[in-house]
Amino acid sequence: MSHANLMNNYFNPNLVYTEEDFRHRLQMRRHVFERLLRYVQQVNPYFQQKRDRAGRPSFSPHQKVTITLRMMNYGSPVDSMDETHGMSESTCLDTLEQFCDTILQVYKDEYLREPNQEDLNRLIHKAEDRGFPSMIESLDCMH
Structure with a gap:
């Protein structure tokens, strides 16, 4: 049912x-x-x-x-x-x-998996378009 x-x-x-x-x-x-x-x-x-x-x-x-x-x-x-x-x-x-x-x-x-350079470039570009140019550097989630 x-x-x-x-x-x-x-x-x-x-x-x-x-x-x-x-x-x-x-x-x-x-x-x-x-x-x-x-x-x-x-x-x-x-x-x-x-x-x-x-x-x-x-x-x-x-x-x-x-x-x-x-x-x-x-x-x-x-x-x-x-x-x-x-x-x-x-x-x-x-x-x-x-x-x-x-x-x-x-x-x-x-x-x-850990992001590769292509992933990072895509994320950086997306973040810049949205007004967060240093988003990746502010994230410390890889440890």
């Missing part, structure tokens, strides 16, 4: 919430969410739909990624996910850990 509500609200053709609602609540555009969902499903079998021991469908990939993003975006406590999404605290924590590990695996080489 939780999966059906999520799909009806945000993903099905006759969705309840607009693109702006989606962006506001999940802090990203729907197409970015869907691309992220595809990547985590391809890389980590944890995010593929399975059946539990009783033969019922387990949490959907959409549910797992949405719940993880809500915990990360809003600092939502894991016990609140049980009340709103029916996901236990231990499953929430497992899902968060699996998601973070997968994101590291997928994006580490591209985004989680």
